Amino acid sequence: MHRTGELYGQFETLEQQKDSATLGMWVFLVTEVLFFGGLFLTYAVNRHFYFTAFGVGGNMLDLTLGATNTVVLIASSFTMAMSVWSAQTSRKKLLPVFLLLTLVLGGVFLGIKYVEYKQKFDHHLVPGQSFDLTYRMNHPAPGDDPKELAAERREIEEALLTEDPANPQVALVALNAHAQLYFSLYFGMTGLHALHMFVGAGLLIWVLKDSLKGRFSASYNTPIEIVGLYWHFVDIVWIYLFALLYLINRHLG
């Protein structure tokens, strides 16, 4: 199909084109909800089965980093909303600034996520052969806060009592297996979310390039709007992930 200016050949008007793009993105986001939905269901079922082990897993996460990331992502949603506003009101100089800010905040999020993943890797909390819930408490690193380690030890010991008070050896095997399920879901869910962040960053770079050429204005801003929709969706997914993975049964700092 030929393209005339901003109008692709299969459409009659720019309005029809915009309606189609917007509806298309909404339908896509619905599929995304169902896509994440399978993971959320798996999470919910296992959280119900293994409430104690999942609680221990959640307490092993770094709340400060998680909370910081939540703030960073909400801020990026704000700058994204400002980008859409800038485009709709033809503020052609402001638009790239807000897009760039959104991109930078997205980058900060992924950076912090990397630090968190690295931590889990060092603590042997990545599912697999070397997964060991007690690794950190038995092999403290020089910089570790002793209070934090003691709290972690107490947490695991309490959980062992809940799992099987008579037989701590059996309880530890079970707790490790179930905590491993938690961390499988943790990496699965946050990993899939991070993948979406990378896609979002790619989309931002794409519209940022065009915005520098001044292509978007009150009359044509569809790409900014649909990228915005996508970005907000990925943001909302994180809000759920944060609550489900970090906050349930949280009592360690």
Next chain:
Amino acid sequence: MSTAPPLTPDRKLPREHYLNATYGIHSWLLTTDHKRIALLYLASVTFFFFVGGIFATLIRIHLLTPTGYLVTPENYNKLFTMHGVAMIFFFLIPSIPAVLGNFLIPIMIGAKDLAFPKINLLSWYVYIVGGCFVLYSFATGGLDTGWTFYTPLSSVYSNSAVTPAVLGIFINGFSSILTGLNFIVTIHTMRAPGMTWFRLPLFVWAHYATSLVMVLGTPVVAITLLLAGLERMFHLGFFNPALGGDPILFQHLFWFYSHPAVYIMILPAMGVVSEIIPTLARKPIFGYSFIAGSSIAIAVIGFLVWAHHMFVTGESTYAALTFSFLSYLVAIPSAVKVFNWTATLYKGSISWDTPMLYALGFIGLFLIGGLTGLFLACLGLDIHIHDTYFVVAHFHYIMVGGAVMGYVGGLHFWWPKITGKLYPEALSRLAAVVLFVGFNLTFFPQFILGYLGMPRRYHTYPPEFQVLNVMSTAGASILALGYLLPMAYLIWSMRYGKIASTNPWPATGLEWTTDSPPPTENFHVTPQVTWEPYDYKSRPELGLAGGTAPLAPAHGDD
């Protein structure tokens, strides 16, 4: 056939149409024209149909004797698994939507193309990439988990090439999602002036319902198979009881998609039948809004019945009762369709052209397939016939008797529009009859086998079942002929067929107002729709059942 003059006396192909607008391999592999993409799909789903067909042939030959000496038990497991995977994910699900839907939906609603032509091409490439993964799995060790990929067999114990197959189906899922998304948006935003929702052809309604299922169901099976694949690759435990996971959860997630997937296969076929019947009975369709609404109802209720595949897994009696009841509910919108088609035929001026033979065959076979579905939805009876050939026969009546009949019938019905050529009518009627006979001989004995207790997926059986198995295999050979015939003469007709007029049946849809084959932009001027669907009464030039206007013959001097 009568000797009345054809509608367009000068039978010449239009000077320029979508097939000759551009030339070269690039003009096909990089096309964004929905009509050309439909033909790309036609070639690819036909390829997978023959891949799946070869496996089916081997299964039937193996089952000729009770001891089954053709293949080893392990290889038998692989045969039925690969037959199912190729047929379901790479033939049945894309067949009607991606071939006929792709070709027709934009033309039927008076648009120049789908809303997202590039995404349409992308979804074909995604399909091809997914298909390559699955073929790679077939070629390097095969697949023996059953098409259902139940865990922990698929994720831990199977020694076959499960990982590439699971990845292939995962990738292919996005092809389905993108097609569904494209259809939904197109039907919402691309309709021509005057093409209101209730003037949409029922084929479009059926595809709208299908697209809803594709968009809402496919992502769930995608993430489920991804988790099973990750479990296999990295020894995770989501669905592995040895590691604390829940295999039943896999079944719930799998069937949440895979039951509605049956409606992805059957709804478009119902759409095809809803077009053929009023056209070849020369009557407005009976109960238009009920047929349209029942498509949506089937799609919606279809999402609420998945656990009827799991009555023997030990799910709670109350859950089983609920799912049984909801499964019975699907019969209502399905029956609404069958009654409305029958009422349309009543006092119609029925012509026995090939598409009509397929449509009538569809109604009969779908009826048997649907009613035996009720047997299986019945909690008590299901215990007896669960995992027997009764189930195999039931779903083949729906998928082959229903979906494939609809697909082949639809191909014939729109073949003049797609290629601009007529297929040979006498031969094609013969093929339709051969197909119908072969199909029933193949699958009806399987109902009896199942009821007598022959389990599915077994490579041997007690000698007393041999007669029925030999009948089934004999039927399969006839069925194979019934598929090879259309394949041969349809290809033949592309070159040697008589040239078709714009509206050979004639029918009322917008697709019959444009050239055969249509120009790249579909219409020379944007159409304005001023008539109701299937309105033969106010368009006497098209002929009407019981009317006096001359009926134009489909094939003139055939």
